Amino acid sequence: MSNAEIETRRQAAMSRGVGVMTQIYAERAENAEIWDSDGKRYIDFASGIAVLNTGHRHPRVIAAVKAQLDRFTHTCHQVVPYENYVALAERLNAMVPGEGPKKSIFVTTGAEAVENAVKIARAATGRQAVVAFTGGFHGRTFMGMALTGKVVPYKVGFGAMPGDVFHVPFPVELHGMSVQKSLDALGYLFKADVDPRRVAAIIVEPVQGEGGFYEAPREFMSALRRICDEHGILLIADEVQTGFARTGKMFAMEHHEVAPDLTTMAKSLAGGFPLAAVTGRAELMDGPAPGGLGGTYGGNPLGIAAAHAVLDVIEEEGLCDRANQLGSRLKQHLSALREDVPEIVDIRGPGFMNAVEFNLGGAPSADFANRVRAEALARGLLLLTCGVHGNVIRFLSPITIQDEVFTEALGLLEESIRAARKG
Known part of the structure; x- marks a missing residue:
């Protein structure tokens, strides 16, 4: 059954009080990757809201x-x-x-x-x-x-x-x-x-x-x-x-x-x-x-x-050290974008609990953050927003993410931020 068909059923069957961020329905997942009911693959930088530090379906778990x-x-x-x-x-x-x-x-x-x-x-x-x-x-x-x-x-x-x-x-x-x-x-x-x-x-x-x-x-x-x-x-x-x-x-x-x-x-x-x-x-x-x-x-x-x-x-698996390494790479990658992306006003977070904050016209911009999230989702990267003003993207990938998948995700993130500026 397709994502669209399940979404129609959800709207008829479930309370609107259960907010749903995407209309993709998980079919299977492994470590830092999810495949939906339409067969599309996503890199998971949400981890079920920080639940999967050890990844989807870690063999030991x-x-x-x-x-x-x-x-x-x-x-x-x-x-x-x-x-x-x-x-x-x-x-x-x-x-x-x-x-x-x-x-x-x-x-x-x-x-x-x-x-x-x-x-x-x-x-x-x-x-x-x-x-x-x-x-x-x-x-x-x-x-x-x-x-x-x-x-x-x-x-x-x-x-x-x-x-x-x-x-x-x-x-x-x-x-x-x-x-x-x-x-x-x-x-x-x-x-x-x-x-x-x-x-x-x-x-x-x-x-x-x-x-x-x-x-x-x-x-x-x-x-x-x-x-x-x-x-x-x-x-x-x-x-x-x-x-x-x-x-x-x-x-x-x-x-x-x-x-x-x-x-x-x-x-x-x-x-x-x-x-x-x-x-x-x-x-x-x-x-x-x-x-x-x-x-x-x-x-x-x-x-x-x-x-x-x-x-x-x-x-x-030394995940505390791994978190520091991944967070450092992510923050360096985002820092390199700041010269071209003035909307970035802050990059922060200890270890691999990182975030980037966006302003537009000198004020917090939830719209820009949501454009980044939507562009990323279209490219197969799952992101979450947060913040009192809704203008922050938080990064919660599994700490067990493979190096090659992490590198791919960084590229998708950069594409999404640049595309959001054009939107």
């Missing part, structure tokens, strides 16, 4: 899941537990940034991980308020929406958000928000809107994902840690998009000299299988009473098996 299928697929860990869940918790406890004993829980999605981190923070501190940042993205559940610092399309039409959530501007020098201005806004928040002694947690993405791939400056993260310690507030690092080698480190917080109290993770943790986690200081993780955390599918055996394989692949 597939083998691990097949082996687990032959044993059992579900018991609900809260009813009949299983050893590989415990073993994965032990592995994450050892590798997530932070000194001292740590504990973990497993859930199914990044939004669930964020929700549970807030529950843990509230239970452990006896406080209610949470501070988040403009441009941040933390999920589509009600607490996730409340924490998310972007209205369209995530909050439109859904009514009142949960209370005791406050936002502070995220430091982005490009848009006139310095570290000091952001910290001043946080200080003013504590004077005007919420007593810091009522704040359970501050949640922050070390590199904003949907918000535009802006990296938190080191001095900003150090200041947040100091402020949290001063007021007894917990620092939650949302590593859902940044984790598992994407930034050139296993976790983006490793780029900083401070550690969070709680870390949320999902996406590339299980190489395409639904799995998310919260890892944090043991005494905090034990704050909720038994039964207060969990879920029917949380820590599904197939996802747990896949995650063990993902961690093995990252280590054995």
Whole structure:
């Protein structure tokens, strides 16, 4: 069946609330390539929104899941537990940034991980308020929406958000928000809107994902840690998009000299299988009473098996180093275009979590970014936009992408940017 035929069926059968970026329908995929129902090949620079750092169908991941299928697929860990869940918790406890004993829980999605981190923070501190940042993205559940610092399309039409959530501007020098201005806004928040002694947690993405791939400056993260310690507030690092080698480190917080109290993770943790986690200081993780955390599918055996394989692949294939190499090549290639493409105002991102930002006539241009995306799609390169203004292209290719495919993708990207200028 063709893409067009399936698209007609989709429009009749599915809620329009599930936004779909393309009208290509996947038939099969391998590493960094997808073939659609019309037989066309695409180079995947989206990775299911940062889920496939180890690529589509990595042989180690597939083998691990097949082996687990032959044993059992579900018991609900809260009813009949299983050893590989415990073993994965032990592995994450050892590798997530932070000194001292740590504990973990497993859930199914990044939004669930964020929700549970807030529950843990509230239970452990006896406080209610949470501070988040403009441009941040933390999920589509009600607490996730409340924490998310972007209205369209995530909050439109859904009514009142949960209370005791406050936002502070995220430091982005490009848009006139310095570290000091952001910290001043946080200080003013504590004077005007919420007593810091009522704040359970501050949640922050070390590199904003949907918000535009802006990296938190080191001095900003150090200041947040100091402020949290001063007021007894917990620092939650949302590593859902940044984790598992994407930034050139296993976790983006490793780029900083401070550690969070709680870390949320999902996406590339299980190489395409639904799995998310919260890892944090043991005494905090034990704050909720038994039964207060969990879920029917949380820590599904197939996802747990896949995650063990993902961690093995990252280590054995040196994907942190590989991410740094690929990101360097990509940023160099884009930098070489800047003289001919004045619309490029910034090229950024640690490791292979990279982005390019476009302005037109001195203002952010979502139209130009979308023209680049459309030109790339027509040429067989799958890209994603992001940013509060929608004027950023983010690059999320599998870190396992073959050199020759990556080189081909760079050529298609350059063609697409140049074609967008003519459009």
